[in-house]
Amino acid sequence: MAVTKILVLILAGGAGSRLESLTEDRAKPAVPYGGMYRLIDFPLSNCLRAGIADVWVVQQHNPGVLSDHLANGRPWDLDRTTGGLLVLHPHQGDERGGWHEGTADALWRQAPLIREFGPEALVVVSADAVYKLDYREVAEQHLASGAAVTMVTVRVSKEDAGRYGVVQVSSDGAVTDYAYKPDEPASDLVTSEVFVFTPDRALDLLDELAEEVGDDGLEDLGSHLLPRLVEAGEAREHRFEDYWRDVGTVAAYWESHMDLLADDPPINLDQRDWPIQTQGGKYAAAWVSPGAAVDNVLLSSGSVVTGSVSNSVLSPDVRIEDGATVRDSVLLHGVVVCSGAIVERCVVDTAAKIGPDSRIGGDGDITLVGKSCEVAAGTTIPAGGRYPESG
Numbered sequence: 001m002a003v004t005k006i007l008v009l010i011l012a013g014g015a016g017s018r019l020e021s022l023t024e025d026r027a028k029p030a031v032p033y034g035g036m037y038r039l040i041d042f043p044l045s046n047c048l049r050a051g052i053a054d055v056w057v058v059q060q061h062n063p064g065v066l067s068d069h070l071a072n073g074r075p076w077d078l079d080r081t082t083g084g085l086l087v088l089h090p091h092q093g094d095e096r097g098g099w100h101e102g103t104a105d106a107l108w109r110q111a112p113l114i115r116e117f118g119p120e121a122l123v124v125v126s127a128d129a130v131y132k133l134d135y136r137e138v139a140e141q142h143l144a145s146g147a148a149v150t151m152v153t154v155r156v157s158k159e160d161a162g163r164y165g166v167v168q169v170s171s172d173g174a175v176t177d178y179a180y181k182p183d184e185p186a187s188d189l190v191t192s193e194v195f196v197f198t199p200d201r202a203l204d205l206l207d208e209l210a211e212e213v214g215d216d217g218l219e220d221l222g223s224h225l226l227p228r229l230v231e232a233g234e235a236r237e238h239r240f241e242d243y244w245r246d247v248g249t250v251a252a253y254w255e256s257h258m259d260l261l262a263d264d265p266p267i268n269l270d271q272r273d274w275p276i277q278t279q280g281g282k283y284a285a286a287w288v289s290p291g292a293a294v295d296n297v298l299l300s301s302g303s304v305v306t307g308s309v310s311n312s313v314l315s316p317d318v319r320i321e322d323g324a325t326v327r328d329s330v331l332l333h334g335v336v337v338c339s340g341a342i343v344e345r346c347v348v349d350t351a352a353k354i355g356p357d358s359r360i361g362g363d364g365d366i367t368l369v370g371k372s373c374e375v376a377a378g379t380t381i382p383a384g385g386r387y388p389e390s391g
Contacts (some may be wrong), residue, residue: 013060
């Protein structure tokens, strides 16, 4: 079935509190990833790969960094006279104005605009996972199935399944049971936060649910909307078996970066026929001095390494001074590691400075250093520590 009109709605307004200080002053989709990218680059690049030119981004929490990154949408071919990128903010002036309280509430508040646009398929995605998926292919399968919603599903570890919508499916792909963030998951098969809806059915049901739940609110898609569609027998799955990683916690964020450094990485961010696109061009070439030691490192433009770095990801404009050592770490834009400092199993946020002869992290849980922090010379922060200390 040829699809002529697909709308992708990227829900980018969540607080992302599980990423701790990484989302204190930036939206979760604006968190840097893989050196030069940001998390929202993944759904936007998926749209580019699928040839989808109508992409709306719903913002709310800390929108400044994300808005600056999105700009006019040019890297993703969304700077168009007709269609292209549309950024939606909370508004006032009608009954659907105000802050949204969850993903379903966000969708309900934008429903009049969606109806006016009139898509055949509505693809609703979050922007906090690392993956490559052709949204057009999923949308075409959805429309051919006659379902009201197609849930893109993935398998995760059983201990993590309770963080997601857990599903059970029949042999023909029908979703027979759905539980949102259950205490005792019935399976390890979960929704990836990528959904394709038949617009009229989903939006009509949201209106009905808004009347039913009243002041309690629509909350998230998994709170009322998805369970109701599953109960009605109108939900199907699209099983996704390639690389998918939710990076919504500090540990998962670090682990996904370590995946990029594997001998055979499970995802190629610069694949010729499916590169991840981003805003760029602000920095000069990276430089590694003759005396530096660099082993298994993703090295971004503008970085200067005169010390020792191994098994790490360096974002643009990072400085590793002579005599400094960085191991198994992720350093975001503009970080400086001074001479004699040792940084191990850490995530160091933008513009932080690690003072001379400091000892940061070590073997154990991931250590997190906050944005623009200056760690004094000789400071020791143990494995799993937070700087500055939270609370």
